[in-house]
């Protein structure tokens with residue numbers, strides 16, 4: 001059993017048009033490949049909710065603010081296709097670059113406000129690249145539902161916003177972060193952690209859980225987050241890029257968790273940038 005791979009936008013559209021004509025609900029899971037159990041959970045959610053499932057694999061150069069990061073991003077199409085084969089995926093769309101960015105491409109989708117802080121502040125241009133490619137992938141696939149991980153929480157909110165703002169007829173579903181048993185959020189970047197960094201990495205989620213518990217009890221954000229930052233550095237992280245408490249819907253900064261809030265972090269260990277986020281109070 002193998003997954004049909006399509007590289008042409010026109011043939012993708014023809015396949016989806018045929019499914020829709022037959023009354024099928026079409027779902028899409030956009031990815032950059034290097035698939036792990038987090039992606040698999042998105043595919044399973046799509047499979048459960050839709051009649052036909054398209055997975056996209058496109059390593060989008062416009063969302064890499066660091067050329068070295070793009071260069072070293074894992075390219076694993078063959079093993080990705082093998083992972084999808086048993087899951088009942090109808091089509092793997094691996095567009096040739098000119099199918100996404102034809103010569104002369106000059107349009108940029110930029111979602112104001114919600115893209116500004118957190119990862120947006122530290123990765124200039126990243127979210128414009130994400131918003132532009134997601135817009136294209138949703139329009140090209142014509143899917144009625146799309147599935148994104150909560151692991152990239154700011155990205156999820158940006159995608160929800162752009163779909164509303166641009167009247168793209170697609171329902172966005174956020175799926176819970178999948179974690180290693182020690183709490184480390186699954187990420188394609190985890191493969192780059194050496195043994196020492198891998199042993200330190202769960203300290204990020206651990207410190208966040210501690211801070212979230214204090215915040216859920218009414219603690220003020222500034223001291224709770226300062227203590228958590230210190231714990232993360234003491235565990236061996238090289239740098240805490242940000243650790244912030246934000247409104248869960250708007251990402252506006254909040255001083256206490258007196259409304260649904262989100263604790264979000266990015267930190268560096270062993271040359272690898274890890275991100276994580278959790279609900280405050282915790283999801284039940």
Ligand code: PAF
Pocket residue numbers: 030031032058060063130133134152155
């Ligand atoms: O989350 C990702 O893997 C990427 O940002 C996405 C949504 C596939 C866009 O390139």
